[in-house]
Amino acid sequence: MIKSLDVLHLKHFFHYAKRYKKTAVIGLLMMPISVLANLLFPWLVIQVIDEHLTPGKYDGLMLLIASMLVVLVVNYIADAIYTYCLRITGQKAVFDIRMALFKRILKLPRSYYDKTPTGVTLSRLTSDLEVIGDSFVLGVLSLVKDSINTLAVLTFMFFINWQLALLVLLVFPPVLMLTQYVRNRLREMYTITRSSLAKSTGFLQECLLGVKTVQLYGAEAEVEAKYHNYTQDFLRAQLKTNKYDASLFSVITGITSITIGLIIWYGSGTVLAGFVSLGVLIAFINTLEKVFVPLRDFTSQIASIQRSFAAFEHIEELFVEKLEEQGLTLLPAESLIESLANFKTLEFKNVRFRYNNAGPYVLDDVSFTLTKGEQLALVGTTGSGKSTIIRIMNKTYLDYQGSILLNGIELSSIPKDSMLHLFSLMQQDVFLFEKDIHFNISLGAQEITDEAVIDAAEYVYAHDFILDLADQYQFELKNNGSNLSAGQAQLISFARSVAQGGQVMMLDEATSSVDSITENLIQKAIGRLFEEKTVIAIAHRLSTIKHSDQILVLNQGKIVERGNHQDLLAMGGVYASLLTDNTNIEDDEGVLA
């Protein structure tokens, strides 16, 4: 039922649960007490009836009743502590696993995110861990408790009167077989309902999205007939499910009374012969439920635990996913502090790169040098490799061929954390936190003072529009800046890069159009950066390009032309035609050439 492979996946869970061993041990210690109390109760029932009620002896009855109450209270406390302690252990382990996974996620390479949809990663951290917290922890808890209790009660029954116990056991196989049979049918029905529900939801979604088409074509009745069929299929399967469910439930509740009848029947012969006392008989009758109800739940508990194994398997995938810098030989961070304190040069020497081993080269034999104070523009059509150059520079992707020297040190041997402070990246896709503007510029860094934030905003001409907002720098951004205009969001992201104080600005210019006023501000901000900073830019605006010291024209991963604006125009090659085509350069001046 539970494969060994599945059990291997539990090792991470137990690893994290181990920290709460003490709590777990307390919980587990309660187990025998609870079981004992559970058995003591029917034993006391027997005593009350056989020693007092049947012979009609009053003395000591109240003492027995009092001890029954004590047993009850002890049982309640032990039971509650057992469950509570183990649930704490489980939930705290889930808490730790979630944090551990999140920390791992922060260290996973870009290639992981390229191949994994965000939703999948998200569900590992949320729904999969929920399933572990619910199905696994609760499932195992009740399964263990129920099976031990049932076994204990059965043993107790055998001990008291083996013939009666055997009678109870006789009922077991048919009940087990019935539950197994019904569960199998239910599983079949479940598959059917799942697929018919998925189909009907899919169709419903389609029709709602295309409701205009449905109405314009007068096809209401047509789609309704189809939907009706899906609903009908679903209903049919549901009604069958209901039938099996009802049967299982009713048989389990009825079997207790039937067994009681059988016990009395059998007992009627033996009581007379003195084998079984009345007390034992009544105790048996009252304990029966404790035996049959777990029997009903047994298969569903197993199913719920099995469901949780899928979740374990999912999070295991995250645990074994290779981390970014795992297994690489890197220079020790301390040795680099001085040599990487300031940016001097960056040199690409015959760099080749591809995203996977089988794919084509995205960069092919790329060489260039960027020195402090220079501006470098990368120009080319989509897919020419511009963005890849930036991604390799900031170590978003590793495994390049050839050589890249940062201040003369091979990039691949530098730990990522030792070099990131040199670069400030302005991305095309602006990402804003759902916090205020101040935070989005300072990114919570303590060393960036309020003045520094305002300075940065002023530097990129964002200060004025920020002052116009309701709460100015405390204006809360929603939903990745949807309460700002696209251009304003971009300016905030510019201000952020400036505030972060990287010595090299990496600019991935956006192609999306913004309103003309903000566009003007953006142009001015970029212009200022180009005058004062070291910049490497993926440029789309002609004004940006024109002011660069060096322009690299890329085509299918190769540098096909290089030089400044005038040189390249005079050359009349790819660069010149790129400008005339006006496909990539969104600028009125673009057409002038």
Add this chain to the structure above:
Amino acid sequence: MTKSKFIIHYLMLNKTSYLLAIICIFVVNFLQVEIPRYIQLAVDLLNESTLESKADLLENVQWVIGLSVIMVIVRILSRMYALNPGRITEATLKNDLFHRLNRLPATFHQRYASGKLISIINNDLTGIRLFYGIGFLQLFNILFALTLTPIWMWRISPQLTLYSVIPIAIASVIFWMGFRKLRAFQTQRLIDLQDLSEQLMNYLSGIDLIKNQQMGDWATGEVAKINQRLLDCTLKIAKIQTFFMPILDYANQFMKVLILGLGGYYLLQSQLSIGEITAFLSYSVLLALPLMHLVRIATVYQMGMISIDSVQSILNSEVPSTDSLRMEDAEKSSLRGSTLLVKNLSYAYPSSKNKSSEPVLKNLNFSIAAGEKVGVLGSIGSGKSTLVNCLNHHLSLDTGQIFWGGKDITQMSRNDWRSYVRTITQEPFLFSDTVAQNVKFGANQANDLDVAQVLKLSQLSEDVQRFNAGDQTLVGEKGIMLSGGQKQRLSIARALLTPCDLIIMDNVLSAVDYDTERSILKGVFKRMQGQSLLVVSHRVSALEYMDNILVLQEGEIIARGTHAQLLESSSYYRETWELQQHESEAVT
């Protein structure tokens, strides 16, 4: 429909089933209290040793077993009769909702995103199913159990009944309080969980920034905060579940002790028999269980009410009353091949209260006679699509603006109106079905020959022949397997299949090249027999062959005439034409 009418309406849907359910539930509950009585008789006979008593005992045991078997069977029936209506109501409501959604006008669909509607149909209907199923079952179960059990107990010993009800009553109050708290925490937990996933989603989409700016520790801290909140809430829930919720169960045990103690005392005074005590012990269980269920039924009721509200937000949305008008066949056929007359048509989108909205269409006047081909030229934002959506009555219109054969189109049902007019929309919507099924969409009787013909006319046959499965090829969700041009041509084929009087093409040829455009138009002309055509486009080339062309700018008709006339009279038209001539050369 009011809420109570709604509830009663769907209850009456399964009235026979419910009636049988009530009978079965009563029988089950009756047997449930009767069986312990036979056990009691049997147990009391155990100590007798006469032959007669032995026969009696056997008879009682047979009663116990026999009644138990009957109880199992009746209980199965009771659960089927009571729970099936829940499922049936769910399915019926699904169909009813879908029926209503299909008829609600555009204003409704703009207000409710499809995701929200789907969530109502999938999730809220669960609440309703439980209300009409398990809610009903438990209500009657509890009702019968809580009335029958005390009576049977009373018949044995009124005093013992009173004493033993006390702990149960106290426990159920505690249980209730715990339960209410639990519900509050569970709601809180769902919110925490949602916050957590929103935050994680946010960080995951900004993962590059977080990594590059070395904000990992900060992000971890933020996640830890919410994670901690979630953990705290979960532990509170666990505490209530482990310490409060079992209280009723233990009260039941406590009651057993009480019965043994007090009952034992009465027994020694010969007021009770041992069999009666045994029966009493069984009754104690029958009393505790329904109390536990009472809590569950309260939840089901609450959820059901919330769900009914959201379902009613759809069912009570107004379908315009004119949509229920049905035209007589005679009138319907008399209006075939009429003239479309547009008189002083103005349209402004309904706007939020404080903003005045500009009219998008201003005082348009034109007509399309039977068989006439009219073109509308306009740039983006000129009001072209709004005009189309007014003509086909997709948007809600004021009366007295658009007439068909003299009849105001707002005075006929949309369904009737659309049997005259067929719109090929700018964004063709295809279903994830085969090519053929998509062509046949909306056509009641269409044969494959027709399908092949319209595919040919819309210049799609060659493409279709190249597909692996021909016209049985699946087009994927929203037609994702097809190119933009193929989708447009497929939607043209779809419109050509069913005969109608006026075909409106809303900028549908934008994704095909000029040659194909010309061939398609030729195909459409060929198929047209006395049908009128309205072609809306920003490309002059699509309009050259029209009988009459309207030039639309900022919601007004600034010029009209044939292609040749407009080249003379409208500078806007001429300039557009010249610019596009140039473009078309560049493309071909």
